[in-house]
């Protein structure tokens with residue numbers, strides 16, 4: 367075995383040992399996967415299986431002169447369909463400019479690698495997506511990046527004050543500070559306190575050199591008027607430097623758009639490597655995205671989102687009381703979902719519902735055997751000790767589906783509790799018997 371092979375094998379073996387080795391799902395199970403109830407994909411509005419969207423897409427494909435490929439990088443080919451979608455999206459999202467990327471990952475990686483300049487600082491929520499980390503790592507702010515505790519305004523305030531104390535450029539406005547957050551966090555289903563972060567920036571940075579960048583990957587299509595996202599819902603369009611909307615989740619397409627100023631757009635066109643050195647989205651991709659945005663504009667998506675929220679409420683209403691008899695270490699909901707009374711705009715339920723458990727794989731397998739697909743999520747995707755089964759509800763799920771899911775979670779937990787009781791009794795009996803034997807022997 368070559369030295370390289372040995373090292374790669376050792377790394378994979380180590381992951382295997384720690385039960386964190388990633389694997390693609392078996393292709394043989396792919397067909398049965400479609401028969402499973404989907405509690406896993408990010409297809410929140412079930413648009414991927416919408417006959418209306420499919421019909422619209424096929425018909426537009428048929429009518430379009432350009433369908434296949436795109437011919438090259440945006441900087442080298444005509445890209446008429448791309449420019450036209452950008453114009454449409456800038457208007458739809460009420461943004462000065464829009465720029466397409468091949469994926470949300472590319473957009474974040476490209477943006478954060480090139481926009482922060484020498485002397486600038488990047489601050490991000492500790493749960494920020496991997497693509498932001500990759501971008502910042504490649505940027506001139508690589509040695510000036512800091513995280514704050516998840517959604518914690520006090521932690522962010524402390525960090526910003528410390529940075530202002532240490533870096534004169536931030537005080538006199540010669541340097542810039544970027545704050546990266548997700549409007550809805552993909553693993554926790556929690557909302558960033560966007561309005562409060564904007565207020566904090568305005569309070570601490572009177573020179574207006576703190577810039578908020580919001581990743582709306584998981585809120586696109588679901589929140590805000592016509593599914594325009596949380597920034598639009600809160601009316602903060604003019605308070606953020608950039609917003610990212612991805613097409614691969616609720617919109618059942620591929621690609622992403624960065625909404626920003628014309629200057630930042632122009633800079634990205636010149637410096638964002640994942641945009642410059644790649645073949646742009648194919649025309650078919652653009653047509654698919656156009657069709658999905660039709661669904662947002664014509665109100666279909668809003669109806670689907672309302673239905674989705676009803677399902678979320680129903681699921682939590684039936685699960686919460688039944689969890690009370692289960693040890694929280696075995697299965698619990700995260701604090702923001704403990705009680706419907708505690709829910710405010712920030713703690714409102716979302717379609718992402720983490721079922722916290724110390725045994726995510728056995729729970730996920732149990733659900734799979736009952737015909738439900740909800741994936742286990744473990745470290746390093748989530749912090750150590752925060753393992754979970756990530757449940758994602760979809761507009762296409764039924765009330766019966768979510769009731770079946772609640773039944774499955776509870777029956778699994780009850781079986782484990784029973785098993786643990788039996789095991790304890792067996793140990794107790796063995797201990798009593800051992801004690802009795804000792805007693806009897808002492809009488810002999």
Ligand SMILES: Cc1ncc(COP(=O)(O)O)c(C=O)c1O
Pocket residue numbers: 468469470471472474495497548552581583584612613614621622
């Ligand atoms: C918060 C967030 N941002 C960006 C991305 C990347 O988007 P895409 O799937 O379009 O590359 C994802 C997807 O995993 C995500 O969850």
